[in-house]
Amino acid sequence: MEQTLSIIKPDAVKKGVIGKIIDRFESNGLRIAAMKKVQLSETQAGDFYGVHRERPFFKDLVEFMTSGPVVIMVLEGEGAVLKNRDLMGATNPKEAAAGTIRADFAESIDANAVHGSDSLENAGIEIKFFFDKSEVL
Ligand code: GDP
Helix, strand or coil: CEEEEEEECHHHHHHCCHHHHHHHHHHCCCEEEEEEEECCCHHHHHHHCHHHCCCCCHHHHHHHHCCCCEEEEEEEECCHHHHHHHHHCCCCHHHCCCCCHHHHHCCCCCCCCEEECCCHHHHHHHHHHHCCHHHCC
């Protein structure tokens, strides 16, 4: 059993598609082990995306991630990390395969509806960033 971190980003929360996105996870064998809706601070968003700090899009990314509430989840299931990445689709929604979350609900590379951990190692780090052990059930 693997666990991975998923974030429904501000664009998708504003659009009112939280339920539709969660349905993709639950219909594909991913269980919601933890979930909360939060408004990220600039510091939190910046630290979470710390690996991108030197990239030209970093400022836009932090601005976007703090532009409204997000829903943060721990997804659990067999091969959860890769399964979630497959369900999400490519980073740029214009390149995302038909039927993926980003193809169906996202507009642009910055407003791309969801985040998902890209490796098991990062999943562990990202889950710890947002959740206490006692909150993952
Ligand atoms: P992900 O793992 O598919 O989310 O992609 P990355 O880890 O590479 O990038 C993190 C986030 O930064 C993406 O989800 C996008 O929201 C944003 N991002 C990545 N590349 C670009 C870019 O070239 N331009 C802009 N504006 N945002 C980007």
